Amino acid sequence: MNPRNIRIKDIARLAGVSKGTVDRVLHKRGRVSQESLQKVMKVLEEIDYKPNLIARTLSSSKNHRIIALLPSASSDAYWAQTEEGIREAEMEWSPYGVSIKVLSFDQYNKESFKEKANEAFEDKPDGIITAPIFYHEALLFFELLKNAGIPYVLFNTHIPEGKPLSFIGTDTFNSGKVGAELMYLGQHEGGKLAVMHLDEDINNSVHLLDKERGFREYFKNRNTLPFKISEFSLQPDKPDFEARLNRVLNDPELKGIFVSTSKGTSVVASYLAKKGKNNVRLIGYDIIDENLKHLRTGIIDFLINQNPKRQAFLGISHLVNYLIFKKKAPETDLFPLEVITQQNVDSYLNSRLH
Amino acid sequence: MNPRNIRIKDIARLAGVSKGTVDRVLHKRGRVSQESLQKVMKVLEEIDYKPNLIARTLSSSKNHRIIALLPSASSDAYWAQTEEGIREAEMEWSPYGVSIKVLSFDQYNKESFKEKANEAFEDKPDGIITAPIFYHEALLFFELLKNAGIPYVLFNTHIPEGKPLSFIGTDTFNSGKVGAELMYLGQHEGGKLAVMHLDEDINNSVHLLDKERGFREYFKNRNTLPFKISEFSLQPDKPDFEARLNRVLNDPELKGIFVSTSKGTSVVASYLAKKGKNNVRLIGYDIIDENLKHLRTGIIDFLINQNPKRQAFLGISHLVNYLIFKKKAPETDLFPLEVITQQNVDSYLNSRLH
DNA sequence: ACGCAATTTGTGCTCGGGAACGCATAGAAT
DNA sequence: ATTCTATGCGTTCCCGAGCACAAATTGCGT
Numbered sequence: 001m002n003p004r005n006i007r008i009k010d011i012a013r014l015a016g017v018s019k020g021t022v023d024r025v026l027h028k029r030g031r032v033s034q035e036s037l038q039k040v041m042k043v044l045e046e047i048d049y050k051p052n053l054i055a056r057t058l059s060s061s062k063n064h065r066i067i068a069l070l071p072s073a074s075s076d077a078y079w080a081q082t083e084e085g086i087r088e089a090e091m092e093w094s095p096y097g098v099s100i101k102v103l104s105f106d107q108y109n110k111e112s113f114k115e116k117a118n119e120a121f122e123d124k125p126d127g128i129i130t131a132p133i134f135y136h137e138a139l140l141f142f143e144l145l146k147n148a149g150i151p152y153v154l155f156n157t158h159i160p161e162g163k164p165l166s167f168i169g170t171d172t173f174n175s176g177k178v179g180a181e182l183m184y185l186g187q188h189e190g191g192k193l194a195v196m197h198l199d200e201d202i203n204n205s206v207h208l209l210d211k212e213r214g215f216r217e218y219f220k221n222r223n224t225l226p227f228k229i230s231e232f233s234l235q236p237d238k239p240d241f242e243a244r245l246n247r248v249l250n251d252p253e254l255k256g257i258f259v260s261t262s263k264g265t266s267v268v269a270s271y272l273a274k275k276g277k278n279n280v281r282l283i284g285y286d287i288i289d290e291n292l293k294h295l296r297t298g299i300i301d302f303l304i305n306q307n308p309k310r311q312a313f314l315g316i317s318h319l320v321n322y323l324i325f326k327k328k329a330p331e332t333d334l335f336p337l338e339v340i341t342q343q344n345v346d347s348y349l350n351s352r353l354h
Numbered sequence: 355m356n357p358r359n360i361r362i363k364d365i366a367r368l369a370g371v372s373k374g375t376v377d378r379v380l381h382k383r384g385r386v387s388q389e390s391l392q393k394v395m396k397v398l399e400e401i402d403y404k405p406n407l408i409a410r411t412l413s414s415s416k417n418h419r420i421i422a423l424l425p426s427a428s429s430d431a432y433w434a435q436t437e438e439g440i441r442e443a444e445m446e447w448s449p450y451g452v453s454i455k456v457l458s459f460d461q462y463n464k465e466s467f468k469e470k471a472n473e474a475f476e477d478k479p480d481g482i483i484t485a486p487i488f489y490h491e492a493l494l495f496f497e498l499l500k501n502a503g504i505p506y507v508l509f510n511t512h513i514p515e516g517k518p519l520s521f522i523g524t525d526t527f528n529s530g531k532v533g534a535e536l537m538y539l540g541q542h543e544g545g546k547l548a549v550m551h552l553d554e555d556i557n558n559s560v561h562l563l564d565k566e567r568g569f570r571e572y573f574k575n576r577n578t579l580p581f582k583i584s585e586f587s588l589q590p591d592k593p594d595f596e597a598r599l600n601r602v603l604n605d606p607e608l609k610g611i612f613v614s615t616s617k618g619t620s621v622v623a624s625y626l627a628k629k630g631k632n633n634v635r636l637i638g639y640d641i642i643d644e645n646l647k648h649l650r651t652g653i654i655d656f657l658i659n660q661n662p663k664r665q666a667f668l669g670i671s672h673l674v675n676y677l678i679f680k681k682k683a684p685e686t687d688l689f690p691l692e693v694i695t696q697q698n699v700d701s702y703l704n705s706r707l708h
Numbered sequence: 709a710c711g712c713a714a715t716t717t718g719t720g721c722t723c724g725g726g727a728a729c730g731c732a733t734a735g736a737a738t
Numbered sequence: 739a740t741t742c743t744a745t746g747c748g749t750t751c752c753c754g755a756g757c758a759c760a761a762a763t764t765g766c767g768t
Contacts, residue, residue, distance in 0.1 A: 005415075005417060005451050005754095007753095007754060007755085008754070008755065008756090009754080017717075017718090018717060018718045018719080019718085019719095019754095019755090020717065020718055020719075020756095020757085021716085021717060021718080023755075023756065023757080024716095024717090026755095027756085027757095029757095031715070031716060031717085032716070032717085033715085033716060033717085033764095036716080036717080050448060050449050051449070051754085051755070052412075052415060052449070052450075052451070052753085052754050052755070053449045053450060053755095054408055054411045054412050054415055054450065054753090054754080054755095055412050055415070055723095055753070055754030055755045055756090056754075056755050056756075057408050057723095057755090058406075058408050058409050058412055058722090058723050058724070058725095058753090058754080058755080058756095059722060059723045059754090059755060059756055059757085060723080060755095060756080062723095063359065094404065095404050095405070095406070095407045096406075096407060096408065097359055097406070170701075171701055174697065174698070174700070174701055177697045178695065178697045178698045178701075180697075181695055181696065181697040181698075182695075185539055185540055186539055186540015186541055187540055218697070314708065317708075330706060333705075333706055334701065334704060334705060335701070335705055336692070336698065336701045336702040336705045337697075337698040337701040337702075338690070338692060338693075338698075339692075339693040339695065339698060341532065341535055341536075341693065342535065343528065343531045343532045343534075343535040343572065343691075344528070344532045344535075344690065344691040344692075344693060346528070347524075347525055347528055347532075347688065347689070347690045347691040348690040348691075350688060351687075351688060351689055351690045352684060352687055354668065354671075354708045359724095361723095361724060361725085362724070362725065362726095363724080363725095371747075371748085372747060372748045372749080373724095373725085373748085373749095374726095374727085374747060374748055374749075375746085375747060375748080377725075377726065377727075378746095378747085380725095381726085381727095383727095384745090385744095385745065385746060385747080386745095386746070386747085387745085387746060387747085390746080390747080405724085405725070406723090406724050406725070408723090408724080408725095409723070409724035409725045409726090409753095410724075410725050410726075411725090411753095412723090412724080412725075412726095412752090412753050412754070413724090413725060413726050413727085413752065413753045414725095414726080414753080415753060415754075416753095709768100710767105710768085711766100711767090711768090712765105712766090712767090712768105713764100713765085713766085713767105714763105714764080714765075714766095715762105715763080715764070715765085716761100716762080716763070716764080717760100717761080717762070717763080718759105718760085718761070718762080719758105719759085719760075719761085720757105720758095720759090720760095721756105721757090721758085721759100722755100722756085722757085722758100723754105723755095723756095724753105725752105725753095726751105726752085726753095727750105727751095727752090728749105728750090728751085728752100729748105729749085729750080729751095730747105730748095730749085730750100731746105731747090731748085731749095732745100732746085732747085732748100733744105733745090733746085733747105734743105734744090734745085734746100735742105735743090735744085735745100736741105736742080736743080736744095737740100737741085737742075737743090738739100738740085738741075738742090
């Protein structure tokens, strides 16, 4: 009310020019004489002008269409949570004229991604958010977007060369280290540990291998290494899957399993539950329903939360802030590596998304 | 651009009235004939009108003054982080004309709170955020605020009877359970456990006792209870403090210590470090610098993160969203109970505030 | 000195919602 | 019958930034 904010009009008055001139100086669009420029600059130096974001936005308040290009939610609870985050973000931002269209592709099929990416591009949206799990195809897509001037935000999988507006995700290498730490906790006698990658193509496994590297790194650092770590890449749809998994689980020396994906975690947990085997420490990823169940029974000992819902939600928020409020998004927004246990899982389920 | 949002003007056109009338209907300020009301209501039922938040806010874009009434940051790293959160929130919201004045009181002195609370009230701000650690004094203060129509948000300590706009904090009871779980982890042989409350007046200890209750509850639920839990309330400024603390720490059967405050955690950690005693599991609260140091050396095994910075930041955000955007804040915003370890602490330090 | 073009500067409208204002009409009070 | 009041309803301006366009000024050449 009283000490009102400084407006362009005020600067104009102080500098003895018109608001049009101040506007041109502020936006560096030239057509200003040296003299006027000096006068305005001088005033700007003295006062702390902060444009009214609300007013600025009002005039350009049109509808903003965002496309979310995601792996299909129907096949995978992880991506279902992602889509939930997208939906919540849409509710949050719809009063600002933001609409979000979700395009789903098959996470095991590059062609499907290419097809949907093309569809997204043809639609000429105002912004795109995607989980670029196919490296090369994504890069080509980004090239298109950049040329068309469509801003895009990545989450889940980082492709720095893609130069996105922003990346939202976790530090996969360190999440492996956290997994290892939790494995080591109060379990120092040594034995065998298994790192498992399930159901994943080589294409999108860079960040899974990062997790494994981190996991191994932790034990490397403690030079008295009592553990033998083996890696297993199994595919549940292959006929020999169960046999191979059994072979790993039946090893009496096996002390722990670290699974690199949320879905893989639930698969392994189910097998352990079926065999009634609770003496192996199981550490995996994410609070998807099936993992939650096994966490409560104690089959799963720890989950590392990648927070897919929040990743998607914040991705949209960064995009919207850029589109509407012209705020620059952080280059990378790395989430904390959240350790989920029986006792704190409910507090995660009950907490709000911001 | 094309499928523009529905505006008041559109509703007016569809209903065959003027926008003034629609406005009156929307805001229920009467002075509308039954006939016009019917027409407008009918249109409103058919379409999904969402007011443009940006435009709505513009007209009332005045300065909003918020007062943050907090324990002094100079004496306590926990409250220093709180103040940081306030400052970051101020930066975030200053483009919207929000200014925040921090009033600090002595966390061990009720009179100091009363004095500052009065000062805050006299200032007639547009909103108040406070950590109401003195129960009765806070209630009186809230009464004042309610009568004056000044909205207030609480964090850290919940006083539901105070009927705040919103409470931001953690579930202290369950955080005790998490502490107990971490204590029990891989440590099942039994022994003695100490719960410590340091440096706290009885006044603001309700939530500390909650933590203790939660801690005990966890062990109560596992009926084969191998641990004997004792409680110690010590005050570092008392002459016998060191002696009493020593007596607890020297017990060879002591297996773990759970400290209920951030400051207390660092005090106990320092003593353990000085004595070179690393065979006792220490679990405490918050990533303040001194705790961080001891976490890295392994003196502290786990920290439960109450996230004071984020609590304050979000408190302000809820208040601002209410004041400016007329969004109703959540009644309670309980944070997840974050488990901090050596390996994930950096990811917390590096992550952004939202 | 004049004309014309190039540059500089100012004006005014837009965005959408909020609300004061003022006009018109109907009914009540004098 | 005339004044007064209450009610209904449309118009208009405001908020502050952005931007198009018109107006004003300068500069240059003849």
